[in-house]
Amino acid sequence: MNLVELLVASSLVLGSTTGSLGIWARTAQATHDTALRLRQELQAEEQLLAVQARLQSLAAERRAAAEPSEPPPGCPGLADLQPVVPAPDADPAATLDLQLDATGEILTARAAAAAGYQRERMFDLVVYGLCAGAS
Amino acid sequence: MPCRGSRWRGLALRHRPLPAEAGFLLPLALTVALLLLLGSLMLVSLALQGRVQASVQRQRRQAEDRLMSAAQQLAGRLQRHCPELLAQPHTAWSASPCSGFVGAESAQLVSYQPGEGSGELLLELQGVEPPLRAARAAFTLHWQLELQPDGEAGLPRLTGLGERGLRATGAPAGQEAGS
Numbered sequence: 001m002n003l004v005e006l007l008v009a010s011s012l013v014l015g016s017t018t019g020s021l022g023i024w025a026r027t028a029q030a031t032h033d034t035a036l037r038l039r040q041e042l043q044a045e046e047q048l049l050a051v052q053a054r055l056q057s058l059a060a061e062r063r064a065a066a067e068p069s070e071p072p073p074g075c076p077g078l079a080d081l082q083p084v085v086p087a088p089d090a091d092p093a094a095t096l097d098l099q100l101d102a103t104g105e106i107l108t109a110r111a112a113a114a115a116g117y118q119r120e121r122m123f124d125l126v127v128y129g130l131c132a133g134a135s
Numbered sequence: 136m137p138c139r140g141s142r143w144r145g146l147a148l149r150h151r152p153l154p155a156e157a158g159f160l161l162p163l164a165l166t167v168a169l170l171l172l173l174g175s176l177m178l179v180s181l182a183l184q185g186r187v188q189a190s191v192q193r194q195r196r197q198a199e200d201r202l203m204s205a206a207q208q209l210a211g212r213l214q215r216h217c218p219e220l221l222a223q224p225h226t227a228w229s230a231s232p233c234s235g236f237v238g239a240e241s242a243q244l245v246s247y248q249p250g251e252g253s254g255e256l257l258l259e260l261q262g263v264e265p266p267l268r269a270a271r272a273a274f275t276l277h278w279q280l281e282l283q284p285d286g287e288a289g290l291p292r293l294t295g296l297g298e299r300g301l302r303a304t305g306a307p308a309g310q311e312a313g314s
Contacts, residue, residue: 009164016168023175027182034185041193048200056295063294105211119196122204124211127276129294133215 040113044094047111048121050083059128075104075131105131202258202272205242214293221278221291222249253277273299
């Protein structure tokens with residue numbers, strides 16, 4: 001083997017190894033970021049579904065407790081509509097914000113995560129039988 | 136006087152490589168570099184594929200949110216203004232005097248088929264850019280008939296709304312969209 005061949009071969013291997021290591025590091029970082037975003041999105045989804053589940057359970061509770069002779073209770077307040085979170089998360093990836101409109105019948109649920117990711121769903125309490133729907 | 140054979144043997148050891156060893160280092164290095172390059176390309180393509188899938192999922196969830204809000208809006212309007220339509224198919228709604236109240240800003244009604252105490256609602260997004268354009272979702276409206284004081288069945292009253300997921304465009308209400 002001659003010296004030129006040795007030099008060319010070693011620089012080729014060294015260059016490709018360095019380049020590959022750079023690509024792998026960036027790919028690992030991108031994969032980590034994607035996983036983090038997915039976790040945030042998943043938690044936002046869970047929070048919105050929890051709101052829906054809360055509305056359904058509240059409606060079922062009211063139907064079960066309703067007496068035919070009594071007038072139906074009024075629309076529930078925000079405190080009644082907060083979903084029950086199974087376990088408090090020390091580092092929540094997404095936060096939930098609930099708002100009722102002026103009539104008290106339309107609930108807007110916003111689940112927001114870092115980097116501007118946000119989901120929003122509107123719920124009509126009349127649809128669940130929680131309000132009389134006079135408005 | 137040195138032996139002629141030993142002189143040639145010394146020259147061969149110092150200077151001439153064996154035929155099998157000659158130039159093997161460069162092809163080996165090229166092969167290693169090529170393998171590293173291919174491995175890196177594969178990793179990058181996998182990461183890109185993951186990103187594209189995450190983006191598609193995000194758009195899908197966005198469509199689901201909009202359609203769900205539209206379904207809530209439509210169902211709420213039905214309950215407030217014309218609950219009797221809950222027990223009729225959408226083809227009969229246009230004859231109703233309160234058909235003007237039925238609808239949602241961001242979605243178009245595709246179909247509604249009532250059954251026993253529930254109805255299947257199919258909505259399509261409108262006024263959005265591709266790829267969300269023409270996204271459809273099916274919902275189940277649950278209702279029960281209110282009893283009149285004289286014991287007769289009165290108007291339907293909504294008790295809930297269930298989400299049944301996105302549907303392929305042009306598909307009937309019972310057919311799932313490919314994920």
